[in-house]
Amino acid sequence: MATQSAENGADGPAGRAEVDTSPLIYRTKLPVRIWHWINALSIFVMLMSGMMIFNAHPRLYWGVYGANLDHPWLVISHRGTSGFVQIGGFEIATTGFLGYAQGVPYAFPPLVTIPSTYSLADARQWHFAFAWVLLISATLFMAYNLVSGHLRRDLALKREERSIAHLWHDIKEHARLRFPTGEAARAYNPLQKIAYLGVLFVLIPVVILTGCTMSPTLNAAFPWLAEIFGGRPSARSIHFLCAAGFAAFIAVHLLAVVLAGPFNELRSIITGWYRLPKERS
Amino acid sequence: MSKDNTSGLILPAERPTSLVTRRNALIGGAGLLLAGCDQINASPTVKSFLSLGEKTTHRAQRLVTDRNALAQEFSRAEMSPVFRQNGNQNPNTSEYNTLAANKFADWTLSVDGMVAHPLRISLAQMMAAPRRTQITRHDCVEGWSAIGEWSGVPLGLILKRAGMSSNAKYVVFHCADSTGGIPYYESIDMIDAFHPQTILATHMNGELLTVGHGAPLRLRVERQLGYKQAKYVMRVEAVASLDAIHGGKGGYWEDHRGYQWFAGI
Numbered sequence: 001m002a003t004q005s006a007e008n009g010a011d012g013p014a015g016r017a018e019v020d021t022s023p024l025i026y027r028t029k030l031p032v033r034i035w036h037w038i039n040a041l042s043i044f045v046m047l048m049s050g051m052m053i054f055n056a057h058p059r060l061y062w063g064v065y066g067a068n069l070d071h072p073w074l075v076i077s078h079r080g081t082s083g084f085v086q087i088g089g090f091e092i093a094t095t096g097f098l099g100y101a102q103g104v105p106y107a108f109p110p111l112v113t114i115p116s117t118y119s120l121a122d123a124r125q126w127h128f129a130f131a132w133v134l135l136i137s138a139t140l141f142m143a144y145n146l147v148s149g150h151l152r153r154d155l156a157l158k159r160e161e162r163s164i165a166h167l168w169h170d171i172k173e174h175a176r177l178r179f180p181t182g183e184a185a186r187a188y189n190p191l192q193k194i195a196y197l198g199v200l201f202v203l204i205p206v207v208i209l210t211g212c213t214m215s216p217t218l219n220a221a222f223p224w225l226a227e228i229f230g231g232r233p234s235a236r237s238i239h240f241l242c243a244a245g246f247a248a249f250i251a252v253h254l255l256a257v258v259l260a261g262p263f264n265e266l267r268s269i270i271t272g273w274y275r276l277p278k279e280r281s
Numbered sequence: 282m283s284k285d286n287t288s289g290l291i292l293p294a295e296r297p298t299s300l301v302t303r304r305n306a307l308i309g310g311a312g313l314l315l316a317g318c319d320q321i322n323a324s325p326t327v328k329s330f331l332s333l334g335e336k337t338t339h340r341a342q343r344l345v346t347d348r349n350a351l352a353q354e355f356s357r358a359e360m361s362p363v364f365r366q367n368g369n370q371n372p373n374t375s376e377y378n379t380l381a382a383n384k385f386a387d388w389t390l391s392v393d394g395m396v397a398h399p400l401r402i403s404l405a406q407m408m409a410a411p412r413r414t415q416i417t418r419h420d421c422v423e424g425w426s427a428i429g430e431w432s433g434v435p436l437g438l439i440l441k442r443a444g445m446s447s448n449a450k451y452v453v454f455h456c457a458d459s460t461g462g463i464p465y466y467e468s469i470d471m472i473d474a475f476h477p478q479t480i481l482a483t484h485m486n487g488e489l490l491t492v493g494h495g496a497p498l499r500l501r502v503e504r505q506l507g508y509k510q511a512k513y514v515m516r517v518e519a520v521a522s523l524d525a526i527h528g529g530k531g532g533y534w535e536d537h538r539g540y541q542w543f544a545g546i
């Protein structure tokens with residue numbers, strides 16, 4: 001056993017030992033970094049407490065009413081110790097992950113919820129406290145984006161990036177895990193910009209508005225809320241889909257960090273300094 | 282354990298008893314993580330920080346909303362085909378059963394506390410009083426919604442008739458039902474008490490309230506969540522403070538389950 005590994009492993013890919021001489025640039029400004037971490041924390045708390053809130057009634061509906069005797073479009077539940085997810089007419093067995101996992105019959109298992117044992121009351125306290133953190137930090141960051149030019153300069157797609165051909169090229173490059181290098185890595189790439197713009201201008205505003213739509217008091221004061229989303233149960237469904245969107249974003253975002261070089265990426269989001277990846281020859 | 286070690290050659294240092302399998306490490310790690318999280322959740326400092334959110338929500342909602350804004354009203358076509366029952370579905374005490382057996386002919390609603398003229402109102406008097414009918418949406422804290430038609434006497438009318446003191450800050454609803462021997466009660470502030478849609482309902486969907494839905498009288502406070510809609514209301518009390526009422530937090534769920542008193546979202 002020991003001799004085998006010595007034969008295979010020692011050298012590794014060539015060129016590792018070479019000293020990295022590519023320039024270190026100051027890429028991520030302080031307000032962006034602060035917002036990133038506050039937002040990361042609040043989104044995680046919102047997702048985890050949100051999953052506990054969902055456990056209280058793990059069914060979603062479209063329309064102006066929706067309760068146990070009505071027709072849900074999504075159910076995450078259990079029969080005995082078998083968990084399942086029902087979407088429309090389809091049913092998927094999910095024992096061990098959703099519906100029934102870790103020995104408890106809840107839609108989302110203890111490992112991913114706040115708190116870990118069933119408490120709708122506590123989950124709501126977490127959710128509504130961090131909702132304020134999310135709302136205030138997102139509002140301030142939005143103001144910063146507009147005033148500082150971060151939005152126009154760094155996030156908005158450049159004219160040449162707005163063509164289908166350009167985006168298709170970027171998608172192919174991503175699929176081959178060939179990320180921009182050299183000077184091209186100074187700026188966000190188009191897919192990255194679209195993902196960030198999607199979070200800032202779609203997910204965050206829609207999740208806040210659909211959240212407000214679930215408030216009976218705000219519903220009374222602002223009847224247009226329920227109208228634009230097609231009713232409170234619909235708003236609750238859209239709120240859940242936004243949460244799924246955040247979860248998908250986080251998964252892709254973290255994967256991209258790992259693939260692009262976790263040390264360099266983490267350094268840039270903590271200190272602001274980023275080493276431009278070496279130009280491919 | 283023995284299944285994992287089929288290679289046969291087990292050195293003394295690698296006895297199965299000392300092996301930490303990846304699976305066990307994961308489970309152990311997850312357990313530690315959960316225990317840590319639960320400790321955070323139970324911390325009084327964290328609890329008081331989190332309750333800032335509730336207080337901010339209460340203040341902000343009162344600040345940005347019109348205090349008399351009406352909850353959305355619906356058409357008959359939009360009503361839930363079946364309006365589910367929830368919470369206690371029968372107080373099942375001997376007093377209540379006696380009242381119910383006689384179709385609540387002997388039932389009276391007490392109105393007391395900080396009022397100039399305490400009242401006892403019979404069901405017949407409630408039926409004869411001016412009433413409001415509204416088709417509204419009931420939003421349970423759990424997340425479901427049901428639309429039904431409610432008809433009853435505006436609470437503000439009753440409070441005025443009783444000559445409520447201007448020092449009273451809250452209206453408390455004492456109910457006939459209880460959970461594990463603990464009586465149900467709820468309370469609201471004067472903004473909600475005098476809101477035009479806040480009624481003491483005798484009818485649901487055009488018929489007298491059933492026992493399951495809170496006969497003979499339940500509160501409808503349309504801009505709050507379901508657990509504020511007290512069923513089986515026996516007594517309405519005007520108070521200056523909630524501190525001396527049961528657990529002091531303003532309601533059964535608030536006292537015993539940590540639910541927010543202001544159920545504005």
